[in-house]
Amino acid sequence: IHFWFHDRASARYILDLMTTVAGGELEAMQHPLAYPFLEPISPLKFPHDGVDLLFETAELSLPVSIGPMAQVGATAPGTLAGTLAQENAEILAGVCITQLIRPGLAVCYGGIPHAFDMRTTQMIFAGPEQALMAVAMTQLGKRYRLPVYINVGLTDSKLPDAQAGMESGMTLLCGALAGADIFGHLGICGVDQASSLTMLLMQHEIIGYVEHFLRGFEIDDETLGLDTIRQVGHDGSFISEEHTVRHFRDELWFPQLLDREFWDNWMEAGGSDMHQRCIAEKEKILSSHEPEPLDEETTREVDKIVAAARKHLS
Numbered sequence: 517i518h519f520w521f522h523d524r525a526s527a528r529y530i531l532d533l534m535t536t537v538a539g540g541e542l543e544a545m546q547h548p549l550a551y552p553f554l555e556p557i558s559p560l561k562f563p564h565d566g567v568d569l570l571f572e573t574a575e576l577s578l579p580v581s582i583g584p585m586a587q588v589g590a591t592a593p594g595t596l597a598g599t600l601a602q603e604n605a606e607i608l609a610g611v612c613i614t615q616l617i618r619p620g621l622a623v624c625y626g627g628i629p630h631a632f633d634m635r636t637t638q639m640i641f642a643g644p645e646q647a648l649m650a651v652a653m654t655q656l657g658k659r660y661r662l663p664v665y666i667n668v669g670l671t672d673s674k675l676p677d678a679q680a681g682m683e684s685g686m687t688l689l690c691g692a693l694a695g696a697d698i699f700g701h702l703g704i705c706g707v708d709q710a711s712s713l714t715m716l717l718m719q720h721e722i723i724g725y726v727e728h729f730l731r732g733f734e735i736d737d738e739t740l741g742l743d744t745i746r747q748v749g750h751d752g753s754f755i756s757e758e759h760t761v762r763h764f765r766d767e768l769w770f771p772q773l774l775d776r777e778f779w780d781n782w783m784e785a786g787g788s789d790m791h792q793r794c795i796a797e798k799e800k801i802l803s804s805h806e807p808e809p810l811d812e813e814t815t816r817e818v819d820k821i822v823a824a825a826r827k828h829l830s
Contacts, residue, residue, distance in 0.1 A: 529733035529825035558586035583626020627653020642683030
């Protein structure tokens with residue numbers, strides 16, 4: 517899990533925390549817990565605070581994700597092609613800014629434009645336009661040989677319901693098939709107006725589904741199992757065959773939260789729906805998980821940094 521910085525003033529203390537917890541600057545750079553997100557303000561503008569922040573985070577060579585959220589017909593042209601052209605220009609301008617601050621600084625191509633609902637004047641996070649633009653932006657980013665960050669796997673729904681499952685699954689699969697590297701903002705709902713651990717667990721299940729799909733399957737003499745087919749013959753069963761035992765755990769996906777029970781067993785267990793199962797899993801994790809504590813010396817140093825931040829930022 518990564519997080520973003522708020523501004524340059526607080527970033528200095530966060531960088532100190534990262535370095536302390538990681539055990540040194542080199543370790544913090546190799547496995548950063550946070551990174552700056554430069555978000556151009558469409559159309560064609562950069563926020564002062566966002567650019568100013570980079571002068572601080574560049575000291576630790578943290579990679580920069582650049583992602584304007586241009587909205588079709590609102591802050592960008594009323595066509596997908598026009599929106600992508602503007603979004604691409606804003607991202608490339610951001611790349612230039614990062615290289616002026618520190619040549620060679622790693623960047624991520626954040627293609628995250630969105631549709632705009634003309635009826636409600638609400639940004640759309642999960643429509644078919646979102647999936648289309650995410651695929652196109654992935655292709656553009658790969659053309660520049662940059663890692664790509666897109667907004668897929670999201671939902672406009674307020675709850676982890678059927679709408680959320682449909683929208684998250686459809687857009688995430690499209691983005692994954694396109695070859696994007698980073699998928700943003702999982703766990704949010706209602707167009708970025710709320711976050712939900714319950715939603716995050718449902719999306720985690722969707723990610724498992726998509727990962728298994730992307731894996732594909734091997735076709736060779738062993739996996740074809742022609743000898744086993746001949747051996748079982750007509751009207752036989754493959755359940756107890758050695759070939760089945762050898763392969764089924766790798767070939768099949770076993771979800772944690774999706775329902776696959778017989779009807780009677782499902783009813784006897786309470787007849788829960790996906791939302792209820794996600795809530796139960798969330799409560800189980802929160803009640804049983806014990807985070808690994810920091811050692812005493814690191815804890816004391818963290819407390820010093822936090823105290824200094826409170827004094828200077830309050």
